[in-house]
Amino acid sequence: MHLDPFELHRPRSVEEAVRLASELSGQCDYLAGGTDLLPNYKMHLNLRPHLIALEDIPELRGHSFERLGAMERLADLEGDPAFRAAYPGIQDAVGEVATPLVRASGTVGGNLLVETRCFFFNQSFFWRASLGFCLKADGDRCHVVPQKERCYATFSGDLAPSLLVLDADVEVAGPSGRRRLPLSGLYDAAGDGIRRTRLAPGELLVAVHLPPSARGQRAGYKKLRVRPSFDFPELGVAVAGRWDGTRVESLRIAVGGVETYPRRFDALTDPLAGAPLSEEALGRVASEVMRGVRPVHNTFLLPDYRRRVVEVYVRRAVREAREGSAA
């Protein structure tokens, strides 16, 4: 498949990239690893006449215990044993993203901002044209929930839940300078599903920052998908916590792959701190998380099945984290 014409730009710094994006306002996409954007371009999904490649910006590279550059390749995180040991939950999630070949190009920032997915969106131009297109690209109605004026495409990144439970921040750069916000604030649950983040037009994700408290937590990530070696998540459950003996000090649960946004369930887990976690309490939390999510029928597996697996995966992920050794 050939790509439609576009002009490629290769800025050398974050500031130059942001300036370009602001000059080309609304007419450009940032290109990170390309493993999500280029397949979408091949399918004629939301093409722009300008692409700003982030390849040549050294500041976006690299990782440490405190900072993950937005252009850091997933394979480079995966290949660092010290990082793996410090952040078992992030490592679980990284290792579950697509395939090793995709992870060789795929980036941290790309995975956090991966395009939401839907049966009616991730299709060829010909296929979509036959249905009169959809809200998310070229059309004016949603085929999944036709009575609503919003998009229900599913958030399909694996990294976000595992970083949400560690209270990660993101650093973004825009025409008016830099700002930091909690990762949980990056995703805009009040949006219409098409505008999914609180990034202003042209803003660029620079890095993820991990607070000192993120290290050494017992953490894990469980992913539901059809083909275990490739697919996007039908559900992803991330857990991180600290235990003092049997007593819970802190516990966080985040879920992705079932709604348009990944999200945390602090209201359910905060009351668990300070006491041992009984099987009954864990069962209650798992079933509340299940009741709290609203998957729709826009991926391979049926929404009811995905919801039921939420309950099972929350229980398993918390148990495994509790029994796992702290890093």
Next chain:
Amino acid sequence: MPSRDRLRFRLNGQPVDVFCPDPRILLDLLREDLRLTGTKRGCDLGTCGCCTVLLDGRPALSCLTLARLVESREVTTIEGVTPPQGLSPVQRAFVEHGATQCGFCTPGFVVTATALLRANPHPSREEIERAIAGNLCRCTGYTKIIEAIAAVGGR
């Protein structure tokens, strides 16, 4: 040729200087412009691994790589992995173990396996399975492929 459209990189050890507009995909450049058809086009969306090449020695999906972004870099295709005479150890092992049936996925597997064995000369079965997880084969059931790679690694 206007300099804007000129692309220079190293391909299988040789310098290349070609016409390349911005939207050209590396796979198309290799197969259609440079006539290196050993690299196969499977899904064209990053799912199947047939189009795997080495970019600065690391495996990359050429169907999802903009050709312009390999400027000044080193690309190795299946043609570059194959010695001038005969077969590479990985290729020979694929033949000896019957790891090839229709053969369409084979160049991708050979390139992925070559990169794996350079980074990790004696991979375990599990490491092999993990490394080839992005290469799809519809014929062999993978067992023969894993055995071939393990044999090169001396396991």
